[in-house]
Amino acid sequence: MxxxxxxxxxxxxxxxxxxxxxxxxxxxxxxxRIYSIVRRMVISHExxxxxxxxxxxxxxxxxxxxxxxxxxxxxxxxxxxxxxxRYLKNKKIKIFSSEADVQKHLEQLIxxxxxxxxxxxxxxxxxxxxxxxxxxxxxxxxxYYEDLTYEQMSDILGTSIGALKASYHxxxxxLEQHLDIY
Amino acid sequence: xxxxxxxxxxxxxxxxxxxxxxxxxxxxxxxxFNSLPNVVMQRIQAENTNNAIQKNVHxxxxxxxxxxxSAMAAALIGLxxxxxxxxxxxxxxxxxxxxxxxxxxxxxxxxxxxxILYNLPYSHILNSFNQDGENYLDSVIDSRGLxxxxxxxxxxxxxxxxxxxxxxxxxxx
Numbered sequence: 001m002x003x004x005x006x007x008x009x010x011x012x013x014x015x016x017x018x019x020x021x022x023x024x025x026x027x028x029x030x031x032x033r034i035y036s037i038v039r040r041m042v043i044s045h046e047x048x049x050x051x052x053x054x055x056x057x058x059x060x061x062x063x064x065x066x067x068x069x070x071x072x073x074x075x076x077x078x079x080x081x082x083x084x085x086r087y088l089k090n091k092k093i094k095i096f097s098s099e100a101d102v103q104k105h106l107e108q109l110i111x112x113x114x115x116x117x118x119x120x121x122x123x124x125x126x127x128x129x130x131x132x133x134x135x136x137x138x139x140x141x142x143x144y145y146e147d148l149t150y151e152q153m154s155d156i157l158g159t160s161i162g163a164l165k166a167s168y169h170x171x172x173x174x175l176e177q178h179l180d181i182y
Numbered sequence: 183x184x185x186x187x188x189x190x191x192x193x194x195x196x197x198x199x200x201x202x203x204x205x206x207x208x209x210x211x212x213x214x215f216n217s218l219p220n221v222v223m224q225r226i227q228a229e230n231t232n233n234a235i236q237k238n239v240h241x242x243x244x245x246x247x248x249x250x251x252s253a254m255a256a257a258l259i260g261l262x263x264x265x266x267x268x269x270x271x272x273x274x275x276x277x278x279x280x281x282x283x284x285x286x287x288x289x290x291x292x293x294x295x296x297x298i299l300y301n302l303p304y305s306h307i308l309n310s311f312n313q314d315g316e317n318y319l320d321s322v323i324d325s326r327g328l329x330x331x332x333x334x335x336x337x338x339x340x341x342x343x344x345x346x347x348x349x350x351x352x353x354x355x
Contacts, residue, residue, distance in 0.1 A: 027219040035215075039208045051216075056222045057229065059320065118207025125202040144195065145204060173193045181201060 005029065006072040010031040013063055023063075027056055030073070033146070034080045041084040043116065051087055065171060074155045081138060081156060086136050099133075106130050108142050123158070124163045128178035132171055140171040 034055055039048040055141025063137050066075055075077070091102055109115040110126050118126070129137055139157075142148045148160045157164070 002317050021225070023339070024219045024223055027222050031218050033213055035210070036206065039210075045208070045210065051220070053222055053225060057225060059228050060222075083227065114209070116207055117209050121202050122205065125198070126207075142196070145206075168192050172191060172198070175198065176194060179201075181197065 002033065003134050007041075007074065010068070023060060026059070026076075030076055031056075034076065037138075037141060037146060038084050038093070040129075040145060041138065042087060043130075047087065051083050051160055052080075055083050056071075058083070070155055074152065077156045078158075085134055085138070093116050102128050124179065125175070131178055132174060136167055136171045136174075139167045143168050 008021055009026050012018040012025065015022075032178060035048060038051050038055070039045070040052065042048055044132050055076070056097055058118065062079075066072070070078075088102060091105075107127050107130055110130070112122050116123060116126065132140060139153065142153050142156075143150075148156075150164050153159070153164050154161045159167075
């Protein structure tokens with residue numbers, strides 16, 4: 001989203017009488033990107049819907065503490081990333097005993113056309129991506145599917161560009177291995 | 183060396199893309215993105231209302247402490263006058279116990295009530311109100327529609343005390 005649009009949104013959000021309108025515009029502007037990053041992490045639409053709503057509620061609740069040190073986009077994306085990882089962690093603790101169980105559950109969702117309607121090859125790639133540790137999966141999705149730059153990812157995740165490059169590189173190599181495409 | 187690594191990754195990325203594509207194959211219900219902003223705004227409004235309710239309930243419960251103590255004292259006075267003519271002594275065993283705290287051992291009812299008002303911990307009073315009491319409080323607050331002065335009226339506290347607490351409950355502290 002161009003910075004001028006973010007500025008306009010922030011102006012609307014700063015005034016009590018335009019705050020609601022401004023927030024509705026913010027949701028409209030960011031919903032698809034936020035949905036996409038969460039959906040790739042948790043696979044099911046229902047879970048994604050819950051998380052996305054929670055993300056926007058958190059954004060609303062913390063608008064006053066947003067100090068504009070980072071861009072609005074970076075800030076919202078950071079909340080989305082944290083919420084997705086928190087959800088997976090909670091799922092591991094509450095429902096499944098290990099990360100492998102969560103991964104198995106998510107792989108089963110890929111086989112369900114309600115949750116995923118790609119072809120066999122796409123399903124194979126998604127299952128391989130699910131084998132990556134959650135943070136590495138996030139890095140891969142952000143770069144490969146969302147086309148974020150390493151600089152943007154660094155702002156969002158608070159990780160150095162070098163570490164992100166290494167993580168992405170490792171993710172690609174693991175995927176090649178899982179997919180047997182040497 | 184650095185470039186070689188970069189080229190290597192770019193090559194791998196392109197290979198992945200050519201083999202598997204980048205298509206978004208996660209189905210989203212029709213009209214989902216048209217309705218989501220409204221859903222979020224409704225949730226925000228509901229949460230704002232809930233917060234206001236919680237603030238009011240909290241305020242109402244705190245305000246309830248003052249009339250409840252006064253009401254307990256008033257109820258005790260009433261009960262003392264009601265039962266005094268039928269008892270051998272004007273003061274029952276609990277009152278006697280409190281009265282004994284007086285260094286002069288004088289049977290002073292004023293002392294007794296000031297003891298309740300100033301020495302009885304609030305937590306004891308609150309703990310004495312069981313779940314029924316909480317429900318009663320909630321129903322009264324609900325029936326008032328949580329207007330700003332949603333605290334219980336003194337007579338409602340007295341009613342509660344009469345129906346839910348025995349003299350023993352009140353005097354056992």
